[in-house]
Amino acid sequence: xxxxxxxxxxxxxxxxxxxxxxxxxxxxxxxxxxxxxxxxxxxxxxxxxxxxxxxxxxxxxxxxxxxxxxxxxxxxxxxxxxxxxxxxxxxxxxxxxxxxxxxxxxxxxxxxxxxxxxxxxxxxxxxxxxxxxxxxxxxxxxxxxxxxxxxxxxxxxxxxxxxxxxxxx
Numbered sequence: 189x190x191x192x193x194x195x196x197x198x199x200x201x202x203x204x205x206x207x208x209x210x211x212x213x214x215x216x217x218x219x220x221x222x223x224x225x226x227x228x229x230x231x232x233x234x235x236x237x238x239x240x241x242x243x244x245x246x247x248x249x250x251x252x253x254x255x256x257x258x259x260x261x262x263x264x265x266x267x268x269x270x271x272x273x274x275x276x277x278x279x280x281x282x283x284x285x286x287x288x289x290x291x292x293x294x295x296x297x298x299x300x301x302x303x304x305x306x307x308x309x310x311x312x313x314x315x316x317x318x319x320x321x322x323x324x325x326x327x328x329x330x331x332x333x334x335x336x337x338x339x340x341x342x343x344x345x346x347x348x349x350x351x352x353x354x355x356x357x
Contacts, residue, residue: 196227196228196332196333196334196336196349196350224240224241224242224254225240225241225242225243225348225349226238226239226240226347226348226349227239227240227241227334227348227349227350228317228334228336228346228347228348228349228350229346229347229348230343230344230345230346230347231344231345231346231347232344235344236257236258236315237255237256237257237258237312237315237317238254238255238256238348239253239254239255239319239334239348239350240253240254240255240256241253241254241332242254249266249329249330250266250330250332251265251266252264252265252266253266253319253321253332255310255312255319257277257294257295257312257315259276260274260275260276260277260291260294260295261274261275261276262274262275262277262295262297262310263275264308264310264321266321266323266330268325268328269306269323269325270299270306270307270308270321270323272297272308272310274291274295274297277291277292277294277295278291278292280297287299287300293313293314294312294313294314295310295311295312295313296310296311296313297309297310297311298311303325304324304325304326305322305323305324305325306322306323306325307320307321307322307323308320308321309321315336315339315343316336316337316338316339316340317334317335317336317339318333318334318335319332319333319334319335320332320333320334320335334350
């Protein structure tokens with residue numbers, strides 16, 4: 189379930205600061221797997237969304253984020269920069285300076301680049317969850333933050349590495 193700190197941070201060494209906070213003195217733990225991991229999903233078999241991450245065991249970096257929302261998909265590839273693709277979200281409406289993309293009333297994607305970093309923010313609007321990926325261009329490291337502060341308990345509890353931490357992935 190959700191506690192007062194529903195945030196999940198991932199960094200390239202795959203150190204995770206999850207919610208709810210584990211009972212150990214340190215609020216973070218590390219893992220080094222070479223497969224896809226479920227970061228956050230609704231508990232149960234009929235989840236309408238799942239957020240996954242791939243870890244590259246060769247260089248200990250985050251290599252790909254996958255987001256499923258109903259039958260739609262967003263895939264974020266992480267290399268020297270950040271690239272994303274979408275499937276079944278419909279045609280995007282591009283706003284402002286071509287840095288904000290709206291996909292219907294379900295997803296908003298914002299990109300931001302400067303000399304130091306690239307960032308990508310994905311809002312799952314109906315779930316009130318944001319996913320923020322930042323790529324440091326000098327150190328070539330990535331940080332991923334999943335923010336479910338406003339996620340409604342009416343939608344069900346969250347499970348996964350950033351959920352109940354009960355090992356039921």
